[in-house]
Amino acid sequence: MGNQPLPEAPMYDLSSELVVSAHGSTRLVELNRPEQLNSTSESLHTALAEVWDRVAADHDARAVVLTGRGRAFSAGGNFEVMTRVQRDPAFRHQNVVEARRIMTGMVRCPVPVIAAVNGPAVGLGCSLALLSDLILIAEGAYLADPHLQVGLVPGDGGPLILPLIIGPAKAKEMLFLGQRVGAEDAVRLGLANTVVPRDKLLDEAFDLVDRLAKLPVQALRDTKRAVNLHLEQAMANVMEVALTAERESMHSPEHIAIVEKIIADR
Numbered sequence: 001m002g003n004q005p006l007p008e009a010p011m012y013d014l015s016s017e018l019v020v021s022a023h024g025s026t027r028l029v030e031l032n033r034p035e036q037l038n039s040t041s042e043s044l045h046t047a048l049a050e051v052w053d054r055v056a057a058d059h060d061a062r063a064v065v066l067t068g069r070g071r072a073f074s075a076g077g078n079f080e081v082m083t084r085v086q087r088d089p090a091f092r093h094q095n096v097v098e099a100r101r102i103m104t105g106m107v108r109c110p111v112p113v114i115a116a117v118n119g120p121a122v123g124l125g126c127s128l129a130l131l132s133d134l135i136l137i138a139e140g141a142y143l144a145d146p147h148l149q150v151g152l153v154p155g156d157g158g159p160l161i162l163p164l165i166i167g168p169a170k171a172k173e174m175l176f177l178g179q180r181v182g183a184e185d186a187v188r189l190g191l192a193n194t195v196v197p198r199d200k201l202l203d204e205a206f207d208l209v210d211r212l213a214k215l216p217v218q219a220l221r222d223t224k225r226a227v228n229l230h231l232e233q234a235m236a237n238v239m240e241v242a243l244t245a246e247r248e249s250m251h252s253p254e255h256i257a258i259v260e261k262i263i264a265d266r
Contacts, residue, residue, distance in 0.1 A: 012054045018047035019069075020054075025062035026209050027055055034070025039078040040124055042091075048128070049098035052105025063212055064109070065205045066132060067116040068125075073141065076123020082150070082259050085250045096247045099124075099156040103239060106131040107231045110221050112212055116205040117141050118198060127157025130165070130191065131231075133224060136205055137183045138198040143191055146178030147246075150262070151255030155246025160234050165190050 011020045011027065019030045029051060031038035040048070055061050068074055085092045106113060106128070115132035119141050126143045129135055137143075145162075147154035154175055162171035166189050174181065186192040196204045212220065249255055 011058075012051065014050055014054070015043045015047040017041060017044040018051060020051065022060075023065075023206070025060055025213070026206070027058065027061050027064045029064055029066045031068040031074050034068075034072075036078065037072035037075035037120070038068040038070065038125065039075040040081065041078065042081060042084075045081070045095065045098050045102075045124075049101035049105065052102070052109045056105075056108070056110055061111055062217065063111050063209045064113040065116055065202070065209065066113055066128065067118055067202065067205070070119075072119040072125075073115075073117045073121040074123075074125025074128060075120060076125045076146075077150075079259055079263055082250075082255075083263075086256050086259070087251075089251075092247060092250050095250070096155075096243050099246075100239065100243060103127070103131065103157060103160065104235065107228050107235065110224070112220065112224060114205050114208055116201045117143075117192065118201055120144070123147060123154075124156055127161070130161050131157060134208060135186075135192040136194050136196050136201060136208070137186055137192040138196055138201045139183055140198065142180040142182045143186055144178060144180045145175055148176060149178040149258075151249060151252060151258045153242065153245040153249045155242040155244075159242045160238050161231065164230060164234060 011022055014020065017032050019032045021028050031044065033039060033041065033044060055064055085095055112134065113132040115129045115135045117129050117135060117137040119138065121129045121141065122144045123146065126145045129143060145154050145158045147158065158175050162174060166174070170189070173179070181189065181191060183192065183195045187195055
């Protein structure tokens with residue numbers, strides 16, 4: 001990580017599963033469940049909902065680099081959380097509220113967010129990457145949103161942002177079939193900006209931060225806000241419909257049966 005300033009102490013004190021550190025005016029946000037491929041536990045999901053408000057209130061922050069520790073960016077949901085969501089209406093409500101906060105927090109975050117996609121970005125992990133402002137993807141990494149394959153409506157990002165990037169037909173193909181989109185195809189389709197060798201990924205992300213740091217601060221923020229008005233319009237029209245549908249699918253017989261079969265097969 002040759003171009004990165006030495007980090008200061010961890011920041012925000014959100015969760016050991018979401019580590020935030022200061023590198024000068026950049027906030028490095030790292031999903032930290034490497035043995036679980038950074039799948040989202042209750043603690044990590046809550047921290048991802050909170051971190052964007054913390055960044056917005058951090059007057060020294062000028063950019064965010066978002067990545068995962070280990071070999072995955074994020075594998076998305078995990079079956080322990082899914083099982084609890086099926087049975088616990090209060091936890092199900094909490095999960096949907098946090099999903100809304102993650103999406104709105106990223107879209108409205110005043111500073112640029114650079115995703116350094118170091119490995120598979122699946123489900124919510126795919127949404128975290130696509131809701132970022134600039135997306136660097138490592139060779140061998142891929143994006144996928146397989147909500148439907150486990151009987152869930154993809155409420156936390158896919159229907160919101162994919163049609164804006166790749167059009168409705170390709171968005172439906174990606175969401176209906178849960179297909180993996182490799183790094184080169186992601187750039188070709190406009191789902192990522194650049195493919196980077198994995199061992200150079202964070203260096204490239206911090207190089208990009210340095211380029212952004214040379215721009216006028218307020219003009220950069222206002223440009224981001226103006227471009228993201230397209231996402232704001234999508235949130236106003238799409239987000240609540242998608243989240244409501246996902247909440248209902250979270251305790252549907254189809255979803256419960258699929259998850260039980262996957263757990264039994266394991």
